[in-house]
Amino acid sequence: MHAPPPPAGTRADPVPARTPATLRPHLTELNLSAYAGHRRVSLPLHRFTLLAGPSGSGKSRALEAYAALARLAAGADLAEAFPAPGTCVPRSARPDPQRRRGFRIGCTADGPVGPVRLDVAVQVEPELRLVGERLTAGGVPLLQSALRDPGRPVVQAAWHTAGAAPVTRGPLPDDRLGTALLPLRVAGGTDGQRRVLAAAEQMVVALRSVFPCDPRPERMRGPVEPGAGRLLPGCDNLADVLSRTREECGQRHALLVAAVRAGIAGTVTGLRAERDDDGRLRARVDRGDGSPATPLELLGDGELRYLAMALVLLTGPGVLEVDPVGEVPAALQSLTVLADDLDRSLDPHQTRELARLAARMCERGHIRLIGAVSDASRVAGAEGVTVVHLGA
Incomplete structure (x- = not known):
């Protein structure tokens, strides 16, 4: 595995210039201190990162942890974020004298305020609860919480104030991420409080920009009801989103057609969605040779997955089902696509073409892609791709 970067706040070298891309909050590291089969693992995350390794190396579990942190940042409780918490506990974990077992995960987010690190400890047994949280920036603890009284459904928290008192203390619920709750608890009346709020917002924005896509x-072959044109994680409503992009953004749609042409057999001159007699939308591929358009249901699994991922990469935050923080300017918003089994059903040519498209879109800054592949050799040497190898 690649060596992890140094912890936030410990570098002595000059801080690099902040560019528009680095100003958009984004994760630079996923920390799996003790999670499922991972122990003391730090995964560096770049604009386009692929996790590679044999079956059972933990690729899917790493993406699962990322998605769970995103749900917590969006306000979900622990049960929603970890629907099967028992599977997150390391297999080698032994109960302590109080019969408690759990797991620890975290991440680092970069952005306008520089690197900010979040570490979370979750107890699974005997009951699910968040028992520790730490938010730090520049080596300064901005938020710390710990379980003091197992009989109460709260943790005792302390956040940075740097005013008349160095910290402010108070209880936080033991089933929610404290970092996401800070805007409701911190007044922002001192420089220290404003620093806490800025760091918490950066972490929340970086995590809430996630779109898990599989x-x-x-689910994509049948007709769909017209809707808001916001893509579902399984791409069930592909025809609806195709209709919206074709009507609202001709240039983006043309780029999609060009990208799809490289991954679908035969001639491709266009993509469109037509209404059936019952009003539902059905997507078709135009061939341009005088023959009838090809309904999507006639395409192979690899062709459909390639088309769907190309659509995800080319539509971006404006079309996908993402819940951005309203106060963040559009120029600073980005979308992080989590794609497990990215190369599933794709042939080597489709995998290489999709990797080229992903690298090109990620270079622009508004899209980031964190995926998992079974065969990294298909993208070996591709520009813009960082491959992180897991397992032996």
Whole structure:
């Protein structure tokens, strides 16, 4: 595995210039201190990162942890973020004298205020609760919480004030991420409080920009009801989103057609969605040779997954089902796509073409892609791709 970067706040070298891309809050590291099969693992995250390794090396579990942190940042409770918490506990973990077992995960987010690190400790047994949280920036603890009284559903928290008192103390619920709650608890009346709020917002924005995407060809073949044109994680409503992009952004749609042309067999001159007699939308591929357009249900699984991922990469935050923080300017918003089994059903040519498209879109700064692949050799040497190898 690649060596992890140094912890936030410990570098002595000059701080690099802040560019528009680095100003958009984004994760630079995922920390799996004790999670499922991972122990003391730090995964560096770049604009386009692929996790590679044999079956059982933990690729899917790493993406699962990332998605769970995103749900916590969006306000979900622990049960929503970790629907099967028992599977998150390391297999080698032994109960302490109070019969408690759990797991620890975290991440680092960069952005306008520089690197900010979040570490979370979750107890699973005997009951699910967040028992520790730490938010730090520049080596300064901005938020710390710990379980003091197991009989109460709260943790005792202390956040940076740097005013008349160095910290402010108070209880926080033991089933929610304290970092996401800070804007409701911190007044912002001192420089220290404003620093806490800025760091918490950066972390929340970086995590809430996540879109877990796993195109399901079996769901994409049938007609769909017209809707808001916001893509679902399984790409079930692909025809609806195609209709919206074709009507609202001709240039983006043309780029999509060009990208799809490289991954679908035969001639491709266009993509469109037509209404059936019952008003539902059905997507078709135009061939341009005088023959009838090809309905999507006739495409292979690999072709459908390629089409769906190309659509995800080319539509971006404006079309996908993302819940951005309203106070963040559009120029600073980005979308992080989590794609497990990115190369599933794709042939080597489709994998290489999709990697080229992803690298090109990620270079622009508004899209980031963190995926998992079974065969990293298909993208070996591709520009803009960082491959992180897991397992032996």
